Amino acid sequence: MQQAKQDPESFGQLYDLYFGRIYAYIYRKTGDRQLAEELTSDTFMKALASIKRYQYTGQPFIAWLYRIGANVIIDHFRTQRSTSPFEEALHLAAPDGGPEEAAMQLDDKQRVARAIGTLSQEQQDVVLLRFSSDLKLKEIAQIIGKTEGAVKALLFRALGALRAKLTESGVRQ
Amino acid sequence: MRKTDDLRELIAEYSTSRHERSALEAVLSLTQQSLEAAVPHRPEFKDELRRQLIAEARRTLLPWYRRPPLVGTAVATVAALLILGVGLQLAQNGTDPQQPANPENSGDNPSITRVETPVVPHLTTFLGQLPVISLPDEVLDLDAMPVGTGAAPDVSRGLYVLRLPGWVDALQFSRLSTAMGFDPMGQNLGDRYVATQGDRILTVTTDGRVEFTDRALERAAAADSGGAVVDPKTAARRFLDRAFLPVPALAPHVEMIGPGTNGQRYIVTYTPMVDGRPVVNGRTVLHINSQGDVMQVEAFVQASPEVQGAFAALPAADAIGEAERRGGARFTQADLVYVRASFERSVYLQPYWRVYGVDQTERRILRYVPALSR
Numbered sequence: 264m265q266q267a268k269q270d271p272e273s274f275g276q277l278y279d280l281y282f283g284r285i286y287a288y289i290y291r292k293t294g295d296r297q298l299a300e301e302l303t304s305d306t307f308m309k310a311l312a313s314i315k316r317y318q319y320t321g322q323p324f325i326a327w328l329y330r331i332g333a334n335v336i337i338d339h340f341r342t343q344r345s346t347s348p349f350e351e352a353l354h355l356a357a358p359d360g361g362p363e364e365a366a367m368q369l370d371d372k373q374r375v376a377r378a379i380g381t382l383s384q385e386q387q388d389v390v391l392l393r394f395s396s397d398l399k400l401k402e403i404a405q406i407i408g409k410t411e412g413a414v415k416a417l418l419f420r421a422l423g424a425l426r427a428k429l430t431e432s433g434v435r436q
Numbered sequence: 437m438r439k440t441d442d443l444r445e446l447i448a449e450y451s452t453s454r455h456e457r458s459a460l461e462a463v464l465s466l467t468q469q470s471l472e473a474a475v476p477h478r479p480e481f482k483d484e485l486r487r488q489l490i491a492e493a494r495r496t497l498l499p500w501y502r503r504p505p506l507v508g509t510a511v512a513t514v515a516a517l518l519i520l521g522v523g524l525q526l527a528q529n530g531t532d533p534q535q536p537a538n539p540e541n542s543g544d545n546p547s548i549t550r551v552e553t554p555v556v557p558h559l560t561t562f563l564g565q566l567p568v569i570s571l572p573d574e575v576l577d578l579d580a581m582p583v584g585t586g587a588a589p590d591v592s593r594g595l596y597v598l599r600l601p602g603w604v605d606a607l608q609f610s611r612l613s614t615a616m617g618f619d620p621m622g623q624n625l626g627d628r629y630v631a632t633q634g635d636r637i638l639t640v641t642t643d644g645r646v647e648f649t650d651r652a653l654e655r656a657a658a659a660d661s662g663g664a665v666v667d668p669k670t671a672a673r674r675f676l677d678r679a680f681l682p683v684p685a686l687a688p689h690v691e692m693i694g695p696g697t698n699g700q701r702y703i704v705t706y707t708p709m710v711d712g713r714p715v716v717n718g719r720t721v722l723h724i725n726s727q728g729d730v731m732q733v734e735a736f737v738q739a740s741p742e743v744q745g746a747f748a749a750l751p752a753a754d755a756i757g758e759a760e761r762r763g764g765a766r767f768t769q770a771d772l773v774y775v776r777a778s779f780e781r782s783v784y785l786q787p788y789w790r791v792y793g794v795d796q797t798e799r800r801i802l803r804y805v806p807a808l809s810r
């Protein structure tokens with residue numbers, strides 16, 4: 264990390280390590296590949312511009328990077344005044360079982376995606392950061408600027424809201 | 437231990453009933469399955485972004501004498517010769533390296549007489565002959581993020597002029613015209629090649645500027661009532677890829693004009709970056725109608741820059757003063773860009789200050805001031 268502040272190749276290695284997770288987070292938030300590429304590019308450029316100011320104070324580098332990405336997304340949507348088409352961003356893994364099973368799984372995942380899209384921005388963030396980016400609750404708290412207790416409450420309420428939405432839409436549970 | 441054990445504990449702690457707990461655990465599993473799949477990306481995007489980040493990192497993280505490979509060979513050679521010269525001078529007579537050498541002591545090294553600046557004499561002559569390009573003021577697009585809005589860079593050690601090798605010849609023109617659907621044998625007009633096909637015209641200048649116009653589409657554009665059928669960025673990218681023209685930037689700027697009396701069109705602009713700085717008169721611009729057809733293009737052929745030399749530079753404060761002296765606006769900050777200029781069958785990138793200001797109508801404007809001291 265200290266090397267990355269002075270050595271371009273070390274910064275490049277950090278990029279290689281974290282590109283996938285940052286891109287996935289931004290793509291799932293925006294639902295648009297070209298926009299995700301633009302905002303991913305902005306995120307890493309801003310990270311490079313600020314790298315010399317980064318100090319480890321208990322917050323891991325990946326959490327710092329996610330926070331930059333989250334701010335880039337907020338700034339973008341603030342200017343564009345549009346909502347993110349979350350459900351289009353849900354990439355589907357190869358389904359198991361036969362065609363009927365595959366179709367049902369596809370349908371369930373689309374409903375889950377739509378349900379996540381109805382959550383508040385904060386709830387969407389904690390859900391994406393926990394499930395898609397596999398961050399710990401403490402790291403999520405540092406990214407979104409809340410206490411760990413607040414993150415737990417947000418996640419619990421998000422799961423409850425998803426349950427209500429999925430029950431309405433008839434998803435198999 | 438499962439990845440979601442912490443969340444299951446959370447659910448167990450917060451749930452008010454066994455029924456609620458099992459229902460939320462089911463939602464947890466479904467959400468996990470939905471979001472854990474990897475998100476595919478374009479490998480070429482990832483590679484291109486990495487390349488740009490490394491170039492920018494070399495410009496911002498490294499001290500000037502350790503700048504990137506495109507700089508390395510020429511500058512490292514000059515630096516090595518200077519260090520050798522200084523060392524030899526010290527070894528010979530213990531002279532302070534900051535003082536000019538005594539010509540009587542040049543002795544075995546008559547070619548080394550002055551060591552206080554890195555400027556090589558013939559390059560000073562070159563700088564005097566390099567054209568000074570006048571660029572008009574630009575109105576700053578409110579949606580555009582200006583590059584480098586922090587403190588102006590320190591230029592006390594000088595700035596580089598870069599050279600883009602390669603002059604367009606008949607063979608290069610024929611490759612380009614074939615790729616764009618024209619006859620490979622165009623007209624050679626000395627400083628440019630021209631090919632026509634009905635209403636379509638292609639012009640390529642020998643210094644690498646490419647201009648394409650489809651006059652039929654331009655005439656039809658006046659009746660274009662809008663409503664994009666094809667994403668203009670996608671249409672632009674497709675055109676450049678098919679024509680084997682470079683895509684100079686990852687994220688183009690898109691401006692929609694109309695619909696109005698002149699119809700509707702999209703203007704897609706790519707600003708190329710060299711060593712982290714935009715080439716402001718080297719932009720690739722495409723005019724696209726709402727059907728995704730490209731009506732007009734201005735682009736530049738690709739070339740890898742080489743260092744021509746290092747030159748003394750005007751500090752940012754002086755550039756801001758010069759911008760104010762021209763009148764019409766108040767200026768506050770500046771960053772560095774490159775400007776293309778052709779000279780003796782080569783294209784050069786000269787550093788300019790891009791100065792940010794506000795005019796009398798409170799519009800934000802940009803004004804360009806040459807950064808090299810002449």
